[in-house]
Amino acid sequence: MHTDPADYIRQTIRSVPNWPNPGVTFRDITPVLQDPQAFRVLIDLFVYRYMQQRLDLVAGIDARGFIVGSVLAYELNLGFIPVRKKGKLPFKTVAEDYSLEYGNASVEIHTDSVRPGQRVLLIDDLIATGGTMVAASRLLQRLGANTVEAAAIIDLPDLGGSQAVRDTGLSVFTACT
Ligand code: PRP
Ligand code: ADE
DSSP states (O other): OOSOHHHHHHHHSEEEETOSSTTOEEEEOHHHHHSHHHHHHHHHHHHHHHTTSOOSEEEEETTHHHHHHHHHHHHTTOEEEEEEETTOOOSOEEEEEEEETTEEEEEEEETTSSOTTOEEEEEEEEESSSHHHHHHHHHHHHTTOEEEEEEEEEEOGGGTHHHHHHHTTOOEEEEEO
């Protein structure tokens, strides 16, 4: 692998035009996951960024944030907490509604998933409008957690989402655009 890690990941992601709706170009990470070299490059990029940071937990966003977030948590010797779409978590939850590039949704977290003051890395596959990331960070904030950074594989800067997340005061890191 002689190319820059970010370039390699960018080149491996597949763009699917007009999915799930006309006018949306869907950025599909499945080719990265199925290529062992690309998957390792991706995870290592995050591991190197966060291995020296004082973190307590990784919070992954439903559904593709679970894949990268759980592997990263394991590699960093941290616990993993799921931020789930509404109605999936069995215990007591808090919820936040938000709007997406293609619709509306709601995310939830278990009330006992994080203790006040714990340092959490929030992670997802992609930031589009930023609505999902902002809603997830609000959940963590409501539980008193300290969200250290919001991370994603892909930023779609034309949709302004990463800036919207930064505007809430949160640091943002993305592997590629
Ligand atoms: C996608 C993606 C992010 C979110 C980003 O998930 O995985 O979670 O959209 O969009 P935003 O920045 O505009 O909020 P989606 O809601 O499509 O759900 P899925 O993971 O179940 O496919
Ligand atoms: N979530 C929101 N917009 C998306 C896109 N263009 N590709 C993949 N996931 C998305």
